[in-house]
Amino acid sequence: MTTTQNAPARPLGRRWSSDRLQRRAFPILRWVVIAALLLIILLPFYYMFLLSVRPIERLLADPSSLLPDSLTLQTYRDVLLPVDSGGQGFASFLANSLLVAIGTVLLALVIAIPGAYAISRLPFFGRRQVSGLFLATYLFPAIVVAIPLFAAFTRLHLRGSLVGLILVYVAQTVPVAIYMMRNYFETVPQTVEEAGMVDGLGRLGVLWRISIPLAMPSIMATGLFIFMIAWNEFLFALLFLVDHRENWTVSLGLSQLSGSVEVPTTVLMAGSVIITLPVIGLFFFTERLLTGGLTAGAEKG
Amino acid sequence: MNTATQRDDPEQQGRRSAAGPRARRTVTLRQRDARTGFALMSPTLLIVLAVVVLPLLWSVLISFQRLRLINVGRASLFSPLTLDNFRRVVTSQELWTTLRTTILYTAGSVALVIFLGLLAAMALRRPFRGRTAVRAVMLLPYIAPVVAVTFVWRTLLNPQFGVINQWGQHFLGWDRPIAFLTQAHGHLSILGLHVQVPTALLTVIAFEGWRYFPFAFLFLMARLEAMPGDVEEAARVDGATHWQNFRFIILPQLAPVIALLAVLRTIWTFNEFDDIFLLTGGSAGTRVASVRVYDLLTVQRNVGAASAQSVVLVVVLLGMLAGYFLLLRRRGERA
Numbered sequence: 001m002t003t004t005q006n007a008p009a010r011p012l013g014r015r016w017s018s019d020r021l022q023r024r025a026f027p028i029l030r031w032v033v034i035a036a037l038l039l040i041i042l043l044p045f046y047y048m049f050l051l052s053v054r055p056i057e058r059l060l061a062d063p064s065s066l067l068p069d070s071l072t073l074q075t076y077r078d079v080l081l082p083v084d085s086g087g088q089g090f091a092s093f094l095a096n097s098l099l100v101a102i103g104t105v106l107l108a109l110v111i112a113i114p115g116a117y118a119i120s121r122l123p124f125f126g127r128r129q130v131s132g133l134f135l136a137t138y139l140f141p142a143i144v145v146a147i148p149l150f151a152a153f154t155r156l157h158l159r160g161s162l163v164g165l166i167l168v169y170v171a172q173t174v175p176v177a178i179y180m181m182r183n184y185f186e187t188v189p190q191t192v193e194e195a196g197m198v199d200g201l202g203r204l205g206v207l208w209r210i211s212i213p214l215a216m217p218s219i220m221a222t223g224l225f226i227f228m229i230a231w232n233e234f235l236f237a238l239l240f241l242v243d244h245r246e247n248w249t250v251s252l253g254l255s256q257l258s259g260s261v262e263v264p265t266t267v268l269m270a271g272s273v274i275i276t277l278p279v280i281g282l283f284f285f286t287e288r289l290l291t292g293g294l295t296a297g298a299e300k301g
Numbered sequence: 302m303n304t305a306t307q308r309d310d311p312e313q314q315g316r317r318s319a320a321g322p323r324a325r326r327t328v329t330l331r332q333r334d335a336r337t338g339f340a341l342m343s344p345t346l347l348i349v350l351a352v353v354v355l356p357l358l359w360s361v362l363i364s365f366q367r368l369r370l371i372n373v374g375r376a377s378l379f380s381p382l383t384l385d386n387f388r389r390v391v392t393s394q395e396l397w398t399t400l401r402t403t404i405l406y407t408a409g410s411v412a413l414v415i416f417l418g419l420l421a422a423m424a425l426r427r428p429f430r431g432r433t434a435v436r437a438v439m440l441l442p443y444i445a446p447v448v449a450v451t452f453v454w455r456t457l458l459n460p461q462f463g464v465i466n467q468w469g470q471h472f473l474g475w476d477r478p479i480a481f482l483t484q485a486h487g488h489l490s491i492l493g494l495h496v497q498v499p500t501a502l503l504t505v506i507a508f509e510g511w512r513y514f515p516f517a518f519l520f521l522m523a524r525l526e527a528m529p530g531d532v533e534e535a536a537r538v539d540g541a542t543h544w545q546n547f548r549f550i551i552l553p554q555l556a557p558v559i560a561l562l563a564v565l566r567t568i569w570t571f572n573e574f575d576d577i578f579l580l581t582g583g584s585a586g587t588r589v590a591s592v593r594v595y596d597l598l599t600v601q602r603n604v605g606a607a608s609a610q611s612v613v614l615v616v617v618l619l620g621m622l623a624g625y626f627l628l629l630r631r632r633g634e635r636a
Binding site: 023034038043045048064110117121124127137139143154167172232235239258269273275276283284 | 346
């Protein structure tokens with residue numbers, strides 16, 4: 001076949017036409033895919049917000065409408081107020097969740113930062129095996145660990161307390177945290193650390209005054225990631241706290257309330273918005289940090 | 302470096318050249334570093350041992366003991382061992398149905414997650430205005446609290462006032478609302494063929510695809526961006542079409558990431574509890590193994606049997622992974 005216009009020579013006419021077809025179709029298809037994905041991702045979030053501000057009568061009268069016709073914030077009042085003021089007590093669940101999430105972040109970072117530094121820099125015995133151990137912990141279903149912890153915490157009177165929950169979350173997040181920060185510590189030039197040591201710093205001094213300040217972006221990202229995990233966690237909260245309403249976290253609170261028929265859907269949607277917003281807010285703040293931290297090392301393939 | 306002789310025989314070392322003392326100092330620094338390293342690592346090791354590893358081992362022990370939920374506060378390491386829990390779990394028909402459901406659910410969701418992730422990564426590959434924002438939005442299902450998103454989907458799919466069923470009836474001509482999450486089997490007729498479909502199971506698989514494709518997308522996108530462009534350019538010059546370019550140039554380069562994603566997602570989906578528990582509670586043919594563990598623990602209040610079931614679950618998972626790695630290795634040898 002002879003060359004026509006700007007298309008380079010092809011051996012077969014059939015392929016030429018299929019090539020032209022694909023050249024036309026793919027750019028359009030690409031936008032169709034992007035639009036479809038955006039629709040299916042955003043629809044639930046939009047619906048969540050919409051129902052949270054719509055009076056329940058309007059929802060039952062016209063369930064298929066997706067336009068915000070009448071707006072109410074009564075649902076938010078209802079869900080946040082304490083139970084004895086006629087609400088659902090979400091404000092106290094929020095306080096519990098904040099306490100647990102922040103406690104987990106601080107404790108996990110205090111434990112994981114030295115660990116990550118040690119793995120990236122110090123040649124201690126069993127350094128290689130440690131990573132394997134961590135990997136293995138993610139192989140087992142959380143519920144396998146939950147059963148003995150349930151027994152042990154019952155015995156230690158930690159079950160039903162937020163402290164016990166924090167302990168579990170710390171143990172679950174420390175390995176991920178180390179994995180995320182390790183690569184970053186490795187990028188701190190060794191010569192900078194050596195200069196510090198020449199100036200009389202010990203290893204701990206180097207870690208505290210040189211490595212941690214330099215690794216701050218990674219530490220922030222890791223902290224936020226841990227916050228999200230602790231904030232979103234459900235299974236352990238369910239197993240340990242279900243009998244102690246005063247200690248419920250937001251996730252547990254929402255799941256328990258959505259199981260009962262007395263609470264209107266719109267009020268629960270307000271609750272959903274309240275627990276989703278902090279996570280999305282934090283995420284958009286730090287999107288770049290976070291996605292970089294999670295996939296660090298994946299580029300190498 | 303021969304550290305042993307240096308330490309054991311200081312006299313001989315003294316007779317050596319000027320390198321001797323320097324070598325000894327590096328040795329002690331190394332040793333000190335090793336000790337510091339272990340000290341820095343020990344809080345991590347301690348908490349992971351106490352709250353993950355020991356409980357795992359204890360779980361195996363409990364699976365050989367008789368333990369009811371009422372007595373859980375008095376659980377003892379030394380109660381007599383028995384095989385009753387395993388007998389009970391393995392002879393139960395439930396085990397095989399839940400395992401079958403778990404495997405179908407895992408295979409379906411892993412495939413869907415990787416397919417959607419690949420689709421999204423390819424669509425967002427070339428830069429355009431607002432790509433950063435779109436990319437961030439793509440990650441929303443993955444980061445949002447699972448309790449909130451399952452609740453929204455349950456409402457969306459609700460047969461009475463869920464918007465999906467409303468639309469289906471108005472625009473797609475469904476005769477009746479579909480009970481997506483409570484119907485075990487539905488009938489679908491395509492071109493006059495009547496097929497029975499596991500409605501609820503397919504729905505939870507679709508949800509899993511929705512919630513976790515961002516994870517695959519993130520990893521595939523990172524790999525795509527690190528990919529050198531020259532091979533593709535060469536293929537383009539040689540007349541490869543878009544599809545050929547994807548199939549023969551891009552996909553082979555993504556294969557290692559896809560394999561990694563498949564392993565990770567298989568492990569995590571196999572162990573998944575939250576999504577199914579919150580969507581269907583394990584009813585309507587969606588009872589996966591971890592939900593059964595939960596039921597054994599809280600409904601039947603039999604801690605021993607719950608442990609035995611979870612041990613069986615882990616063994617099956619390890620078997621599957623071993624098979625997968627064998628397959629990979631054999632492929633690698635042939636290539």
